[in-house]
Amino acid sequence: MLGPVLLAAARSEGIRRLVSAAPVTRPVVDRFVAGEHLDDAADAVRKLTGQGLQVTLDHLGEDITDPAEALRNRDAYLALADVLASEGLGMRAEMSVKLSAFGQALPGGHDLALANVAPVVEAAAAAGTAVTLDMEDHTTVDSTLAILSELRERFPQTGAVLQSYLFRTEDDCRALAGEGSRVRLVKGAYKEPATVAFQDKREVDRAYVRCLRILMSGQGYPMVGSHDPRMVAIAQELARQTGRKLDEYEFQMLYGIREAEQKRLVAEGHRMRVYIPYGTDWYGYFMRRLAERPANLAFFLRSLATRG
Numbered sequence: 001m002l003g004p005v006l007l008a009a010a011r012s013e014g015i016r017r018l019v020s021a022a023p024v025t026r027p028v029v030d031r032f033v034a035g036e037h038l039d040d041a042a043d044a045v046r047k048l049t050g051q052g053l054q055v056t057l058d059h060l061g062e063d064i065t066d067p068a069e070a071l072r073n074r075d076a077y078l079a080l081a082d083v084l085a086s087e088g089l090g091m092r093a094e095m096s097v098k099l100s101a102f103g104q105a106l107p108g109g110h111d112l113a114l115a116n117v118a119p120v121v122e123a124a125a126a127a128g129t130a131v132t133l134d135m136e137d138h139t140t141v142d143s144t145l146a147i148l149s150e151l152r153e154r155f156p157q158t159g160a161v162l163q164s165y166l167f168r169t170e171d172d173c174r175a176l177a178g179e180g181s182r183v184r185l186v187k188g189a190y191k192e193p194a195t196v197a198f199q200d201k202r203e204v205d206r207a208y209v210r211c212l213r214i215l216m217s218g219q220g221y222p223m224v225g226s227h228d229p230r231m232v233a234i235a236q237e238l239a240r241q242t243g244r245k246l247d248e249y250e251f252q253m254l255y256g257i258r259e260a261e262q263k264r265l266v267a268e269g270h271r272m273r274v275y276i277p278y279g280t281d282w283y284g285y286f287m288r289r290l291a292e293r294p295a296n297l298a299f300f301l302r303s304l305a306t307r308g
Contacts, residue, residue: 031256033060034278038076041278042083044255049092052266053274056132056252060279062098063105067112070103074116076279081123090128095120096275098134099144110143114150121155132159132182132223137190138166138197145172156180159223163188164208165197173211177218184223184252185211209234216242216249223273225252229261246270 034044045055059076061069077095084090097120103112121131133148135141144160151158159182162169166188176183187204188197198204208231215222216238224235232251239249250271253262265272 029282032254032277033282034255034276036278036280036282038079038083038278041080041276042087044276044278045089045093046087048274048276049089051263053262053272054092054094054250055274055276056094056096058096058098058134058275058277059101060277060281060284062100062136062281062284064101064103065106067103067106070101070106070112070116073101074120077120078123081120081127081129084124084129085127090124094129094132094273095124096132096134098136099140099147100136104140104143110147113143114147117147118151121151121158125155125157130155130157130159130182132161132184135161135163135186138192141166141168141172152180157182159184159221161186161225162211163190164211165192165204167196167198169207169211170214173214173218177215177220179219181218181220182223183215183220184225185215186225187228205231213238216244222249223252224249225275227253227258227261232261232265 034041041057041059045057048055057080059073059080061073061076064070064073077097080095084093084095097117099113099117102116103109106112117131117133124131131151133144133151135144148158148160157180160176161184162172162176164185164187173183173185185208187208198207205228208226212222212224212231212235216235222235224231226232226235235249235251246269250273251262251265252273252275255274255276262272262274
C-alpha cells in the first residue's frame with residue numbers, strides 16, 4: 001500500500017512544498033544530490049575527480065508527460081556536454097541518461113527517445129566522453145536495448161545498464177559481453193512482479209554473481225554497480241580469475257554512499273566511478289525511488305547514520 005501513496009505524494013505540489021520546507025529535508029537531499037544546477041554538478045565533478053575518482057552525471061527527470069519536457073532534458077544534457085568539453089573533463093566524466101526523460105513512455109516514445117538522445121550521445125563523443133543508458137522497469141528493456149543497438153552503430157562506446165534481478169538478464173549479459181561493449185551491472189531497485197524478477201535477496205545476489213561472471217569472462221568492459229562489500233570482493237576475484245587488468249573494468253557507487261570504500265578502491269588502483277544526480281527534480285526522484293521499492297527508505301536512513 002505504501003508504493004501508491006508515495007507515488008501520489010511525488011505528484012502533489014502541496015506535499016512537495018511541505019517536504020521541501022522541512023528542516024530535516026535539505027541535509028538528506030544534499031547528501032545524495034549534488035545540487036539543483038549545472039554549476040553545482042560541475043563543482044562536485046571537480047572535487048571528486050581531484051580525489052582520483054571518476055564520475056557519471058544524471059540530470060534528474062524521468063517519466064515525463066510532455067514532449068516539451070523531453071526537449072528540455074535533451075538541452076540540459078547538451079549543456080552538460082559543453083561544460084565537460086570546455087573544462088577538459090571528458091576523460092573522467094561521462095553521462096547517464098534515463099530514456100523516459102527523453103520521451104520513451106509517450107506515444108511514439110521509442111522513436112522520440114532515440115531522436116532526442118542521439119544528439120546527446122553525439123555531443124558526448126565530441127567532448128571526449130560517453131553516455132550510459134540507465135535501465136528502468138522491465139517494460140522498457142526491449143526498447144532501451146534496441147536504442148542502444150542503434151546508437152552503437154555510430155557511437156560504439158555507448159553503454160547500458162542491466163539489472164540482475166530480472167530473469168532475462170543472464171541472456172542479455174551474454175548478448176552484450178562482446179568486444180567494445182560497456183555494461184553497468186546492478187541488482188535492480190524497481191518493484192517488479194514475480195513473473196519477471198527474483199523476489200528473494202539471496203536469489204538476486206546469486207543472479208548478480210552469475211551475470212558478473214559472464215561479463216568478466218567476455219570481451220567487453222564490465223562496470224560493477226554495487227555497494228555490497230561481498231559483491232565488490234567477488235568482482236575483484238572474478239577479475240583476477242579472468243586475467244583482467246585494473247583498467248579493464250570499474251566499480252560504480254552512488255554519490256554520498258560508502259565514500260570511504262570509494263576512496264579505498266581508488267587507493268588500491270581500481271577505477272571507481274561515482275554516480276552524481278543533480279537538478280531541480282530531486283523531490284520527484286527521491287519519492288519515486290521510495291515508491292518503486294519502499295525498502296529503499298531504510299537503505300537511505302542507514303546510509304545517513306554511516307557515511308563510510
